[in-house]
Structure formats: structure tokens, C-alpha cells
Amino acid sequence: MGLLRDLPKLRNYVRKRESSWDRTGGNNDRILIAPQERRIIADIDGPGCITHIWMTMDCKEEHFLRKVILRIWWDNEREPSVEVPVGDFFGMGHSLTRNFASLPLAMCPQDGKGFNSFFPMPFFERARVEIHSECAREKLVLYYYIDYELYPHSEDLGDVGLFHAQWRRENPCHGIVHPPETYHEPGFRGYNLTGEENYVILEAQGRGHYVGCILNIENLGAPTAWNWYGEGDDMIFVDGEKWPPSLHGTGTEDYFNCAWCPTQEFIGPYNGILLPGGKNWSGKITLYRFHIEDPVYFQKSIKVTIEHGHANDRSDDYSSVAYWYQTEPHLSFPPLLSVEERLPRGKH
Template structure:
């Protein structure tokens, strides 16, 4: 567990109890003291309070289970008590050491967080570092000026920029970084957004990895690259800037690039109208989301109680979807909660190592807010796809102008490949995967929506529920690194739990605490998808995975145990967590007038073979399960052709393709 956040609790009575690995006795904390550093195992500044938001970033590892309870005491009558809990879940067999009372790593983190107030580079001190500094003239009119081009493999781990001009200038100067001579920049954002200052003034951020101190903007995000880096500034104003100082730190990088991602950003300017959330990042591939910085301005209804323009747009919730799961992996309780504050940011500006609010203003007849949040030890990993959105208002009903930047690390590969999908209630699919169940409790069809951005799209699907065991099997590639099994189910039945066996081996319990029992005609939010990781120790070398999913009564501590275990579909994803991964999303570079042939070897499957500009034959494939992307597979070994050589394809069966070329 990486993050706890609370607001609205009664400081005199509210408490928190944490049960680790099924312990009968809990560690008990008074919430009013927990965030002051009064408990030695939860030290400040990893635990603290700012702007009515109470947060704790002390990692609390658990080996088998964790249960967190509270008396839920609110500070005022009719006031709600809000909480967020963030955690990572690992596959079985990982060497997890449960939460100790003292932890040297936590003590080291305290030291790093304390340095953030000084704007110090946490990676400094390496004697092999190359430090480049200088000053450039930015001519204006959008002409890019390169600060430095660096040959790799290297890692940039510090960039500092000093713009000796009015603070508003940083809205009009862009930072652009290109890796390995790719045609598109990996970083392309205004300085005010990239360095988390916000769009509206001089209040500076001072976080662990982005911010400003003593007129210097800084970023300490590690940025490895294999071949080439080009770091540029672009002045969009008509008038030149005569002197912009800079400093760049880089050093050798000798690690395996299949194990690291390239640093990138996604910058957007949103004019958000009714009905749709704002997209912070939507990317196909693998990587980790490590932060966002946002600036909003909106003109919601006037707040009569405060006699000020409303900040109602802050009622929007963040939603983060991972690997095409239609249920948000992260679903928040409000915009200021997402930034670890509370009640529309009661005290600003403030800047903390991983979160802050640099601006809040209602003096101009409308509300403006700038804030940032970093996910460092609580990074959001994705293997196939990530989509992060945020609402503007309670139901995307408050018009806003927003500028957002998302920081992330990225590999253009698919590390969770869709492998198969069992549709419960479909006789053909059930027969294909050998589905069977005992003690069936219900069968039929339901029409519901998912929670979050899909809560207005009704989906009808057949399914079954049982109090016995369901069985099914998927054919699998033997050279796998594990799998992910995803279940679609009706979460109107709360607290479902089952015991899972894979090829006869006990994988443990699969449980989903809570649910959505809202009684509404549309069944809004009752569909849910949940993932079960299956480690390679259960799957490596296997060409079939046989699943037994046995209903279990819910935890006795829950007030409403599950009636049954229901299932509407199971999807299997083939994982390749480490090493070179295929398919890739890097399109082959083809010569002009290159001939491409295409063949359909099966229903809804297309295959291309492209002779790239180096004379290598590259297979590219598409099918509906891949979504909007073409997947690039390993080049055909031992074959070399002239660039642009015509290639003809023929499919002689559903899984065989022959290529003919001269």
C-alpha cells in the first residue's frame, strides 16, 4: 500500500486500524496524530497535512492480505468523510516482506523528501557526470534552438533553465526533446506546464523532480536514451529573448534498454464542453505513468456562501484505465482530493515533494487553479494501454479551459497480448473453451453499464452464477512469462470470492471486496472487470491452462457475504514482462513507392509483409482484439531483399502464410 489520503474526519474520535496478513490484532492510529509524524513508523514528511488534505506515503507491504478499517467519524453533522487508498498488487511468489516497525528505506526516503525543499538533485554526486552549461538567444516566431545534442547510450538526469524575463514568458517558451532521431518529439510542452508552475503566475513548484528555485527551472527525471538526444527551446513570441541560461547533466548508461522506458510527456489544451471527460493520456504500449500537472479556469455557478465565483469544476473525478480494462483501476473522489488536498484547496499556494497547488484565484470573476501530482513510488504501470481522464464538474457539466501535461515512461511494445476470450452464455464460445460449472445458481442475461467514462453506454451480456466450481481451458504458448486472467461480472453482488486452481495447482483466493448495489433502472455502474495475475511458475512450458474457479464464502468480517460467484466473460492476456517484447508498435520505415501485399488468413485477420528500407521483411498484423493498432512482429530471419522489393503473399491455411519475392 503506497498512499493513504483522508479529509473530513473528526479529529477527536476518528481512528484507523490496519490488519496485516490476517492478524487478529490491528495497528491502531488516531487520525489526528497519524499525519503529524507522531508515530515513528509513519514519519514526517512522508505523512503530513496541507490544505485540508491528510496524506501518508509510507510504503506498507503485505505478503498475503491487508484490511483497513475506520470508525468513519465525520468532523461535522451531514459532512462526508472521504478517503483514498492506493496500492500495487504483485503475482504470487514474489519475495514480499511484510511491513516492519522500522525500515531503513523509509529513513532514506525521509532524507530525500527533506532535500526537495532545497530543489536539490537527488541523483547528484556521480564523478562521471558530464555537466554542460551555456546561454542562448531565442529568436522568436517559433524557431527551435538546440541547447545540446548528445550521442548515446547516455542518461540525462538534470536539466535547468533560467529565463531572465517576465514570468508570463514561460507560457510561450516550449521545451522539446527528441530521442534517437525519431520524427516526433517525446517532450513538447510550455515551460510553465512542464515544470509544474501552472499557467497563471509566479508561484513556483518545488517537488522532487520538477519545479523552480532561485529563478532556475529544474527537472531531475532520469531520461535514458540509446543513440541520440536533442534538447531544444522554442520561443513562440514575436520578439526574441536575448539570454536564456541552461545546464544539462548526463552520464553513461549501460543497462538493458528492454528493461527501461523512454521519458515522454503528453501536453493538451482542452476547451471542455458538456458530457466528456478530459483526456490526460491515451497511449498504446507499455510503461508507467509518473505524474500530471494541470491548470484549469472555469466559470461555474456563483458560490453564494463564499460570495465568489464557483470552483465547481473541482468536483470532477480522475479515472485511470489500464490495459483495456473497462473498470477504472484508479477512480477518485474529486479533483483537489487527487492532488492530496481537500475542500477546494483551503490554503494556497503550497508545494510538497510529490504534490502541490501553485495557484487558486477567484478575483477575476471566474475560478483558476494550478496543481501537480507525481506518482513516483506509486507509479501506474501498464503493459498494453493506458487511458487517464478527469472530469470537469460533478458530471462533466462545468465548462473549463484546461492545460494538462502527463509525465510517463514508455516502450512501443505490447507486453500483455490479448490471447483469448471466453463468452459465458454463448454456446459456441463455451464449447470452444470447454466451459462447465456445478451448482449453478442463475443463468441469463443482464443489461448494465460500467462505472466511470462508460456509465452511459448500456451493454447486454449473457452469464452464469454458481456456488460450486466452474471449469474452462485456454490453449497457450509455451514460451510465456505468465498470464493475466480478466473476469467481467455483475458487481451488484458484493464481496465475491473464489478459489482458483491452474492445472491442479492452488493459485489462492480471487476476491473483490465491495460492489455497486445502486438500485437504478439503467443498471448504472454494475458491470465490473477485475484482473488476476498468474505467475510464470504456474504457466511456463504449458500449452494449455486448465482453470477451476470454486466459489468461497466471503470474509466473515464483512456484513454482507456474497450470494454466489457470477461470471459473464473471461479474457486471457499473454504477459512478457522482461526482455525484448513482440509485437512492437514501431512501424517499419519503408522506401518510397514500396510494394505491400496483404492477405486475410482467417475471419477478421489481416497480415502484411513489408520490405523495409534496410531490405528486411517485416510482418505486420491486425485483428479486432488488437483495437486500433497494427502489431509488428519479428522480422523474417535470414532473408534479405532489395529495398522496396515486391512481395506476394498467399495463405494456405488459417495459420500458415507464404511470401514470394525476387
């Protein structure tokens, strides 16, 4: 059944919310988070499911959307299952915002500063949500809703994986200079017969399914030459399979369901281009692809990768957020980069 078909179904659940409402009854419906402060904004006993997160925030410090970290823990685990700079988590990298609406994520007016997640996030025993400001000097002003439902029994959850999200960056990717004898078409150099040098979006172990990603690229090529950042094939390795993987794509824009070196913005429920880059594909690019109708299932492990240019011949700045569900325990995340290493390049 679809979501609308399910609306008449009666449920023995309880709807709850954690929010920043003014407990005095006034209109100061926000909290202030000091520089370097970590604040738990929700600590919920299960069984239940977070169904919606809304946030908006402001800080007088530049690039604060890369300095503020969203972390979420499920069921008393020691390591978070979500650890992502807050702007990136809600769909837009480069410490920018954009008005857009996909099925699971949206940034809404004014100027994309109303952040929304509709990813269902089930938990059996406990959910903890933290905002960590790594701003150096200025306070963070935060407004938020965390909407959730509680269930009478853990069996009401069924056989579910727990939600995970992870941020990565390679700045820049290590481009490969291919020798002339590997030319096989004008403008296409070299061969990739291993996938070993691909940019890694996700590497996970356990049982679950990958449900999509955000990919941000800062084009570092020479702007006066042919400066197309793409031609990078997606390669998704499931349960330890060797190259070539069962899921092998044909190019960067193809994985994001677009075509022919796109230069236009596009916003769809499952895929989109929030930033297409400037003239000759220069500057900042943001793309998204959600596997809502076509999750990538894994029983033991998954490695989601994409070439940075054909046969990894480009040295651009890549960052990404991967979204997936899996059983616990999960593979430890790579250490989160320092604030300085997370900041976007140049000016906007």
C-alpha cells in the same frame, strides 16, 4: 535502497554537462534565441541518462512561457517524446512562475524563475534537446544546464522506459447540462456511467508507467454563485479496460491528495496546490500529483482522465502536462495548439 543509501556505491560512469557558459571566458553566460528560432541546446551520444535540467529565461514579450516550447527526442526518433510549453513543463501553468519544490520539479527564487527538473531521462543512442521560441518580436534570453551521465554499455541502463511529457488543453471543456430528474443530492447533478466526456490528461500506447501530471484550471463560473470547480472524479483506464476503470477516484481535490474544497496553497514532494484560486475559487488554479511511489503500470495502453466538475457539468478552461515512461514507438501526440490557442485567459 533509497537515494541516500546508494551514495556510497561506486559506479563506472562519466558525469557531463551541456550549458550556456560564455566560451570567451567572460560572464555573458547565456544564449539569445530569435523570434521563431528553433535551437538545439544539447545533442548527446549515448548510452546515458539526463539527470537534471536547470533553466532560467527572460523575454520582453508577454506570456512567453507559453510561447516557448521544450522538445526532446530519444534515439533518433522522428517525433519528439517531450513537447511542452516551457513554463508548464517545469510545473506551473497560466504563463506564471511560483517558488515551489516537489521531488521531481522545482521553481526556485528569484520569484520561481529558476526552473529545475530531476526526472531521470535515460537514452540508448542519442538525446536531443530543443528550445523553440514562437515569440513574435522579442529575443529570448536563455541560461541553462543539462546534466547527464554516460555509461560504458547500454546494458548498464537495464530494462527502462524512455521519458515522455505532453501538454494538452480544452478551452473550455464542454459542460453537460443535466436534466432535473438526474438530481440525486443537493448541488450534485447527473450521473457519469461511461467517462467518455472526461478531460483527457494522457492517452498512450505501448508498455510503461504513468508518473503524474500538472493540472491547470481557469474557473469560468459565475463568481457570485457557488463556484467550486471540483467534484471531478479521476478515472484511469489501463490496457483497454471498460468503464468503470480499476482506478476510479472520488473528486478533483482527492486525486491531488487534498480535501474539502481547498482554498490554501500547499507544496509537498508528491502533490500540491500552487494556485488555489481566489474568492469563491475564482480565477486560476494549478495542482500537481506525482506517482513516484505508486506509478500506474500499463502493458498495452493507458488513458488518464478526470471529470470537469461532477459528471462533467462544468465548462472551465483545462490544461495539463502528463509525465510518463514507456517503450518506443509512442503514440503520436495531438498537434500542438497554435500560439494564440495556448495563451492564458485574461490578466494575472
